[in-house]
Amino acid sequence: MILLAQIPVHSRLRRYKEMPETKSLFNRVAGHYDFLNTIFSFGIDKSWRNRLALEICSPKLLLDIATGTGEVAIQFAKKWNGCYAIGIDPSREMLDLAHTKLEKTGVNEKIGLVVGFAESLPFKDGTFDAITTAFGIRNTVDPLTSLKEMNRVLRQGGTAGILEFAVPRNRVFAHLYMSYIRNMFPLFGSFFGKRNEYQYLVDSIPKFPQRERFSKLMEEAAFTVKKPIEFTMGTVIIYIGFKKD
Numbered sequence: 001m002i003l004l005a006q007i008p009v010h011s012r013l014r015r016y017k018e019m020p021e022t023k024s025l026f027n028r029v030a031g032h033y034d035f036l037n038t039i040f041s042f043g044i045d046k047s048w049r050n051r052l053a054l055e056i057c058s059p060k061l062l063l064d065i066a067t068g069t070g071e072v073a074i075q076f077a078k079k080w081n082g083c084y085a086i087g088i089d090p091s092r093e094m095l096d097l098a099h100t101k102l103e104k105t106g107v108n109e110k111i112g113l114v115v116g117f118a119e120s121l122p123f124k125d126g127t128f129d130a131i132t133t134a135f136g137i138r139n140t141v142d143p144l145t146s147l148k149e150m151n152r153v154l155r156q157g158g159t160a161g162i163l164e165f166a167v168p169r170n171r172v173f174a175h176l177y178m179s180y181i182r183n184m185f186p187l188f189g190s191f192f193g194k195r196n197e198y199q200y201l202v203d204s205i206p207k208f209p210q211r212e213r214f215s216k217l218m219e220e221a222a223f224t225v226k227k228p229i230e231f232t233m234g235t236v237i238i239y240i241g242f243k244k245d
């Protein structure tokens with residue numbers, strides 16, 4: 001068994017100066033996050049993360065960035081025997097929920113949780129076999145810096161898997177889908193007094209680089225990028241990249 005203390009960390013944590021506002025946003029929505037995710041996605045959000053875990057075969061040491069309540073790390077720990085995962089996230093409220101979930105699901109010995117930002121990962125170069133982030137890269141202040149950090153802490157040939165929302169290619173469906181999420185996310189959020197927070201989450205989807213543009217960003221961060229995998233009618237995409245040798 002790997003212990004968190006055995007994983008090489010920078011002796012002096014570099015502090016990312018511009019701490020993102022999203023940290024406090026996610027602290028505020030943490031309590032209802034899993035519940036609303038299931039409602040908005042009609043329960044298929046788990047299958048998206050499951051697909052991500054299938055795309056990255058049996059890593060020994062995985063880093064899940066923007067781990068939130070730990071769903072992706074849990075999927076890997078359950079699916080791949082011998083996989084030890086670290087979940088990192090700046091939101092302590094999210095990590096507290098993750099901690100409770102790990103104990104409930106009985107995988108707490110296979111997952112460690114760390115507070116931190118994607119833009120400044122507190123690990124030494126080449127530490128991890130694989131890195132994932134689900135619905136997280138869009139919320140970082142600087143996605144390119146985050147991708148470069150992912151590349152830095154991956155071992156040579158290691159895999160990065162990024163799951164993110166997208167606007168569907170089909171214009172008619174894109175219009176219907178965007179109307180659905182533009183109306184439903186803030187409405188459900190308002191039941192918990194969090195309308196603005198959910199408004200931000202929806203508005204950030206079309207603004208974020210997608211498909212070819214995001215693949216280019218990954219290439220800029222020194223990844224060899226596979227063709228993106230689209231599913232649920234192009235509303236969700238998995239990007240896979242390998243650290244160049």
Ligand SMILES: C[S@@+](CC[C@H](N)C(=O)[O-])C[C@H]1O[C@@H](n2cnc3c(N)ncnc32)[C@H](O)[C@@H]1O
Binds near residue numbers: 020
């Ligand atoms: C939409 S949630 C995704 C959580 C989880 N990955 C999932 O699949 O449900 C986004 C997460 O990104 C985290 N986050 C926000 N800014 C971040 C940053 N700069 N670096 C790393 N994580 C960040 C938030 O705290 C939040 O937990």
